[in-house]
Amino acid sequence: MANYNLKINGKSQTVDVEDDTPLLWVLRDNLGLVGTKFSCGIAQCGACTVHVDGKATFSCVTPISSVGNSEVTTIEGLSEEGNHPVQKAWEEVDVAQCGYCQAGQIMNAAAFLKQNPNPSMEEIDNAMNRNICRCGTYHKIREAVALAAKTK
Amino acid sequence: MKTVTKASRRDFLKIAGTTAGGLFIGFNWFSCDSPKVEVLSTEEILSQAKSFNSYLSISPTGDVVIYSPNPELGQNIKTSFPMVVAEELEADWEKVRVVQANLDAEKYDRQLTGGSGAMPHSWERLRKAGATAKFVLVAAAAKTWNVPAEEITVEKGIISHKGSGKKGHFGEFVAEAAIMTAPEEVTLKDKKDFKIIGTPVKNVDAKDIYTGKPLYGIDFQREGMKHAMVQRAPFGMKIKSVDDSAARSVSGVTDVVQFGTSVAVVGNTTWPLLKAKKLLKVEYEADGAVESTADHDRLFAELMAKGKAEVKRKDGNVDAAFKSAAKVVTAEYQCPFLAHSPMEPENFFAHVQGDKVELVGPTQTPDRARQETAQLLGIPPENITVEITRLGGGFGRRLRADYVIEAVEVSRAINAPVKVTWSREDELTGGAYRPAVRYRFEAALDANNTLIGYKLRGVGMNAGNTTRENNFPSGAVDNLLIESIEHKSTITTNAWRAPITNFLAYAEQSFLDEVALAAGKDPVDLRMELLNRAKTNPVGELGYDVDRMIGVVKTAAEKSNWGKNPNVKQGFSVYFSHRSYVAQVADIEVQGGSPVLKKVTAVTDCGMVVNPTGANHQVRGGIVDGMGHAMYTNLTFENGVPKQRNFDSYRLIRMKEVPEIDTHFVDSGFDPTGLGEPALPPTGGAIANAIFAATGRRLRSQPFIEQKEFSDIKLEIKRA
Numbered sequence: 001m002a003n004y005n006l007k008i009n010g011k012s013q014t015v016d017v018e019d020d021t022p023l024l025w026v027l028r029d030n031l032g033l034v035g036t037k038f039s040c041g042i043a044q045c046g047a048c049t050v051h052v053d054g055k056a057t058f059s060c061v062t063p064i065s066s067v068g069n070s071e072v073t074t075i076e077g078l079s080e081e082g083n084h085p086v087q088k089a090w091e092e093v094d095v096a097q098c099g100y101c102q103a104g105q106i107m108n109a110a111a112f113l114k115q116n117p118n119p120s121m122e123e124i125d126n127a128m129n130r131n132i133c134r135c136g137t138y139h140k141i142r143e144a145v146a147l148a149a150k151t152k
Numbered sequence: 153m154k155t156v157t158k159a160s161r162r163d164f165l166k167i168a169g170t171t172a173g174g175l176f177i178g179f180n181w182f183s184c185d186s187p188k189v190e191v192l193s194t195e196e197i198l199s200q201a202k203s204f205n206s207y208l209s210i211s212p213t214g215d216v217v218i219y220s221p222n223p224e225l226g227q228n229i230k231t232s233f234p235m236v237v238a239e240e241l242e243a244d245w246e247k248v249r250v251v252q253a254n255l256d257a258e259k260y261d262r263q264l265t266g267g268s269g270a271m272p273h274s275w276e277r278l279r280k281a282g283a284t285a286k287f288v289l290v291a292a293a294a295k296t297w298n299v300p301a302e303e304i305t306v307e308k309g310i311i312s313h314k315g316s317g318k319k320g321h322f323g324e325f326v327a328e329a330a331i332m333t334a335p336e337e338v339t340l341k342d343k344k345d346f347k348i349i350g351t352p353v354k355n356v357d358a359k360d361i362y363t364g365k366p367l368y369g370i371d372f373q374r375e376g377m378k379h380a381m382v383q384r385a386p387f388g389m390k391i392k393s394v395d396d397s398a399a400r401s402v403s404g405v406t407d408v409v410q411f412g413t414s415v416a417v418v419g420n421t422t423w424p425l426l427k428a429k430k431l432l433k434v435e436y437e438a439d440g441a442v443e444s445t446a447d448h449d450r451l452f453a454e455l456m457a458k459g460k461a462e463v464k465r466k467d468g469n470v471d472a473a474f475k476s477a478a479k480v481v482t483a484e485y486q487c488p489f490l491a492h493s494p495m496e497p498e499n500f501f502a503h504v505q506g507d508k509v510e511l512v513g514p515t516q517t518p519d520r521a522r523q524e525t526a527q528l529l530g531i532p533p534e535n536i537t538v539e540i541t542r543l544g545g546g547f548g549r550r551l552r553a554d555y556v557i558e559a560v561e562v563s564r565a566i567n568a569p570v571k572v573t574w575s576r577e578d579e580l581t582g583g584a585y586r587p588a589v590r591y592r593f594e595a596a597l598d599a600n601n602t603l604i605g606y607k608l609r610g611v612g613m614n615a616g617n618t619t620r621e622n623n624f625p626s627g628a629v630d631n632l633l634i635e636s637i638e639h640k641s642t643i644t645t646n647a648w649r650a651p652i653t654n655f656l657a658y659a660e661q662s663f664l665d666e667v668a669l670a671a672g673k674d675p676v677d678l679r680m681e682l683l684n685r686a687k688t689n690p691v692g693e694l695g696y697d698v699d700r701m702i703g704v705v706k707t708a709a710e711k712s713n714w715g716k717n718p719n720v721k722q723g724f725s726v727y728f729s730h731r732s733y734v735a736q737v738a739d740i741e742v743q744g745g746s747p748v749l750k751k752v753t754a755v756t757d758c759g760m761v762v763n764p765t766g767a768n769h770q771v772r773g774g775i776v777d778g779m780g781h782a783m784y785t786n787l788t789f790e791n792g793v794p795k796q797r798n799f800d801s802y803r804l805i806r807m808k809e810v811p812e813i814d815t816h817f818v819d820s821g822f823d824p825t826g827l828g829e830p831a832l833p834p835t836g837g838a839i840a841n842a843i844f845a846a847t848g849r850r851l852r853s854q855p856f857i858e859q860k861e862f863s864d865i866k867l868e869i870k871r872a
């Protein structure tokens with residue numbers, strides 16, 4: 001066990017956990033930030049996507065010992081009022097079915113659009129291919145990413 | 153035309169009394185009687201929150217709260233049910249709040265999600281609920297203003313009387329409505345006057361989903377709650393010995409408990425449990441048949457050849473027809489096991505305290521969770537509460553209560569509140585799968601290429617009847633034999649989205665394509681010929697409405713430009729399941745020698761569409777689901793253990809693999825039927841038939857990409 005000082009959603013947080021504990025479980029179990037979801041645990045589905053220094057990261061395979069001073073942003077911290085352009089686009093397009101994958105989808109899309117503000121449809125498909133949606137909302141996801149790119 | 157329904161006076165006003173708190177109209181969504189109205193103070197409501205959860209409530213501010221009883225797993229029922237109530241109430245949708253109801257077996261029957269049955273079951277009941285509430289509010293306004301109720305109109309939660317110019321919102325009449333006499337009859341709206349139904353209303357949980365609020369069972373936390381993960385025995389095996397010393401030594405593990413054929417590791421957080429589970433040394437021994445996929449293949453062959461079948465349907469004289477046939481077409485189709493793999497893994501919270509139990513989590517059948525818990529603990533079901541969280545998918549997996557019972561077992565053993573969470577590996581290896589099945593079809597054609605004989609023999613596992621004997625093409629063939637054989641497997645199986653039909657439709661629709669080819673007929677023409685036969689001169693019982701099926705076939709041919717573009721190879725499929733009719737056409741182009749799936753056109757008749765957004769979601773989602781599993785997904789067994797343990801080997805469809813999907817709805821004027829399942833069954837057949845049209849290669853097994861037909865060519869997906 002060791003103490004880790006983390007920067008999460010703009011706040012400093014201290015947790016006392018084992019070095020190998022994935023960021024995902026620190027967020028969910030230690031900090032109560034359950035918006036970040038567990039689904040595969042092996043970097044295959046994207047449900048656990050957060051931003052680490054702005055980069056879309058699978059938190060399920062990110063040991064806490066590797067986070068250091070990086071800024072971590074979760075779905076809870078993406079915007080104050082839930083009004084990040086990507087969140088707004090998701091509402092506008094009414095993307096979700098069960099909704100379980102959508103926090104990860106939104107975090108991936110937000111990081112992607114930051115780095116590529118005017119993507120082609122093909123680039124959207126490539127970027128979003130790392131997130132699985134078992135309900136099959138893929139059409140709406142790409143529509144919402146495209147809308148967010150337009151409206152931001 | 154207006155529908156008038158009887159309402160029961162007895163049930164209408166349960167408690168007459170006015171308070172400043174608001175009108176709480178409780179209605180029994182699901183009893184045959186019409187809605188009850190109860191007037192309770194806010195305090196009463198709050199103090200009795202558990203036993204009064206089936207309410208439509210209206211506050212003095214005019215805000216409307218509608219409780220939604222059925223589990224929401226993405227089928228959008230939590231939005232579409234309240235839409236129906238609000239429609240008849242003439243509520244302002246902007247002022248409606250929707251609350252998920254807990255399990256209450258007295259107030260609701262059919263508080264479950266499965267079989268695409270919620271909307272057909274509740275449509276009329278929901279309408280009555282809204283209409284009855286509107287009736288008393290109008291009566292209250294009429295009395296207050298001293299004007300005839302018939303002259304009053306209601307729009308968006310505002311009650312008005314033109315003659316006197318009086319106006320007020322619902323909340324203003326809540327108190328007076330409480331002492332109104334119950335209506336003998338309620339008048340339902342004419343469908344053409346619907347303002348909310350038929351419009352694209354957004355998901356009521358959208359904001360909470362997109363901001364990461366704790367909506368799902370896996371998000372549930374409770375002070376003092378422990379976490380647990382469970383190691384389960386391979387199918388057909390039991391525990392011989394357990395060495396948990398290494399697991400116990402993991403920091404953060406507080407306990408290891410054993411029940412049945414399972415061992416649970418318990419701790420304060422999840423991560424230590426994932427590690428500890430790997431360190432459990434459990435030895436197993438056989439406790440029944442320990443099966444592998446090779447055993448299943450052998451069993452299928454044996455049972456298909458000489459198993460004793462149950463005859464499901466027999467028309468005419470099949471032997472004579474096949475003897476006299478000019479041509480006979482025979483083919484066998486087989487699919488693998490599949491897991492449900494909802495994105496939210498199984499989990500449940502349980503707190504056993506003496507003879508009382510609190511349960512919280514994602515379940516499609518809260519009552520089953522309660523009943524099985526009651527049985528396990530030998531306590532009355534009333535002692536068990538079940539809070540239904542939002543479900544991160546279900547697909548039939550959460551119709552079972554096995555994972556609920558695990559939480560109950562662990563909570564009882566450690567005498568503390570606990571949440572059991574499954575890992576993805578647990579989910580893929582822990583059972584309750586869509587079972588593998590094999591079908592053999594035989595068709596007899598006479599010299600005129602008319603279908604004179606049809607045989608279907610299905611061999612399934614734990615699936616009961618593997619056929620749908622009264623479904624198309626039954627009724628269209630003079631001589632027909634449908635039979636089913638079952639193997640009892642030790643591998644646990646369960647309903648999986650569109651049970652049976654999720655593969656039967658594929659097999660049958662592909663086989664009909666083979667028949668069309670042998671008969672030298674266009675696949676759509678063959679289906680129309682058979683449907684016309686079933687319409688004009690049906691043989692035996694028809695489990696489907698021929699006209700509705702013809703409707704979707706014709707519309708799909710038209711919308712897809714069937715057969716019009718020589719560069720596009722098309723596959724046709726049509727299926728009736730769960731009360732809805734769906735026809736699909738897959739478009740494939742050959743590029744560089746590879747078939748490229750570009751588009752699926754889907755035409756659905758689900759009666760009236762309640763919410764076009766939700767309906768589109770379900771149709772597209774069903775197609776993506778059917779497509780993904782038909783093309784990519786396989787689950788195979790080695791000695792009672794699945795070989796595919798996570799999404800790296802258990803392949804699910806992704807963004808880049810989804811073609812354009814063009815959806816259309818036929819308005820047949822019928823009341824709405826469910827859509828959670830019916831769009832899935834036709835998809836595999838449409839795609840396989842298009843692949844055949846493009847390549848001449850007939851796919852008779854799933855997943856497609858693992859078949860030898862695709863060993864030398866690549867099947868690609870590109871959007872149009």
Ligand code: FES
Nearest residue numbers: 040041045046060
């Ligand atoms: S849970 Fe991290 S990628 Fe699936």
Ligand code: FES
Nearest residue numbers: 098099133134135
């Ligand atoms: S919306 Fe259910 S998994 Fe994506």
